[in-house]
Amino acid sequence: DQQVKQNSPSLSVQEGRISILNCDYTNSMFDYFLWYKKYPAEGPTFLISISSIKDKNEDGRFTVFLNKSAKHLSLHIVPSQPGDSAVYFCAASAKSGGGADGLTFGKGTHLIIQP
Amino acid sequence: KAGVTQTPRYLIKTRGQQVTLSCSPISGHRSVSWYQQTPGQGLQFLFEYFSETQRNKGNFPGRFSGRQFSNSRSEMNVSTLELGDSALYLCASSLGTKVNTGELFFGEGSRLTVL
Numbered sequence: 001d002q003q004v005k006q007n008s009p010s011l012s013v014q015e016g017r018i019s020i021l022n023c024d025y026t027n028s029m030f031d032y033f034l035w036y037k038k039y040p041a042e043g044p045t046f047l048i049s050i051s052s053i054k055d056k057n058e059d060g061r062f063t064v065f066l067n068k069s070a071k072h073l074s075l076h077i078v079p080s081q082p083g084d085s086a087v088y089f090c091a092a093s094a095k096s097g098g099g100a101d102g103l104t105f106g107k108g109t110h111l112i113i114q115p
Numbered sequence: 116k117a118g119v120t121q122t123p124r125y126l127i128k129t130r131g132q133q134v135t136l137s138c139s140p141i142s143g144h145r146s147v148s149w150y151q152q153t154p155g156q157g158l159q160f161l162f163e164y165f166s167e168t169q170r171n172k173g174n175f176p177g178r179f180s181g182r183q184f185s186n187s188r189s190e191m192n193v194s195t196l197e198l199g200d201s202a203l204y205l206c207a208s209s210l211g212t213k214v215n216t217g218e219l220f221f222g223e224g225s226r227l228t229v230l
Contacts, residue, residue, distance in 0.1 A: 034218065043119070043205055043221030044158070089158060102148060102160030102171050103219065 003027045004092050006106035014114050019077040021109050023090030026071065030092040034103065035064060035075050038087045047088075048075070077111075085113045117142065119222035121206050127228045133194040136225045138206030140187050146170075146211025147189040148219060149181060152203040161204075164189055165211045193227075201229045 005024045013019040021035075031052040036044035050057040050064045050073065057064050063076045077084055090106040120139040128134050140147050148171075149161040160173035164183035181191040187208075193200055203226050207219035 036221075041223065043207075043223050044219075045221065046218045049218065091158075102163055102173055103158075104160065105150075105158035107157035 001026075002106075003030075004090055004104050004106040006088075006090055006109045008109050009107070010110040010112065012112045012114055013080050015082060016079045019075075019080045019084065019111055019113070021075040021077075021088050021090075021111065023073050023075075023106055024071060025073075025092050027092070027094065027104070028071070029094040030104070032093045033064070033066060033073050034091045034093075035062075036089040036091060036105075038089060038108070044089055080111075080113045082113050082115060085111060087111070119206055119208050119220055121204075121222035121225050123225060124223065125226045125228075127230060128196050129230050130196055130198060132196050133192060134196060134227060135190055135192045136204055136206075136227075138189045138191075138208075138222060140189070140206075140208030141220055144208035144210055144220070145187055146209045147183055147187065148207045148209070149189070149191050150205040150207065151175075152205055152224070153201075158205070161191065196229045198229050201227060203227075 003026050034049040035047040037047045038044040048059050048062045048064050050066050055066050066073045087108045087110050089108045091103040093103050122137045146165045148163040150158045152158045162181050163171040167183045178194045183189045203224040205224045207221045209219050
């Protein structure tokens with residue numbers, strides 16, 4: 001049972017346009033969401049996050065939107081650049097009383113920015 | 116500041132053997148998590164160690180084990196290897212404080228191939 005779903009395995013976007021990556025989750029206990037970016041032969045790197053008490057978080061060209069009622073979040077990249085070509089993972093965590101929980105990751109979306 | 120270091124980067128084993136992977140976290144980070152990445156399943160949480168104690172565990176069989184040393188370095192062990200254990204094993208470190216932002220710093224991974 002996949003609790004975090006990224007239904008698009010790949011996405012192709014023209015350079016300069018907006019890239020929108022989507023993520024759905026099923027576990028209502030998730031209250032913190034993150035996006036990670038991964039280049040081949042490298043580990044994932046943290047990109048941006050959002051707490052469930054917010055519905056939007058912005059960092060430069062990257063904005064994450066959270067719709068709790070729909071259990072849906074999206075990552076917007078504007079404008080898209082060639083260096084954005086990578087695999088993007090959506091991840092979620094449910095805070096427990098003890099501290100760090102393991103993140104639950106989606107399977108990733110391979111974003112390809114076309115020149 | 117040195118990043119997360121994983122060794123070895125690549126290794127090949129045969130079915131039935133066992134393997135030990137090592138991870139050195141970022142200096143000052145006390146939490147080390149391990150993830151398995153496969154093409155079909157994406158990133159799956161194995162376990163997390165904090166101050167030499169396993170604090171959280173994913174849904175993997177007992178053949179997968181780990182430990183953390185007093186210097187926060189961690190090892191994971193897989194015994195009686197199966198073909199399906201072929202994967203990229205990622206280690207991630209974080210401060211591990213109770214206020215869990217979920218931001219993890221990943222190493223480049225250890226690519227295990229089981230023949």
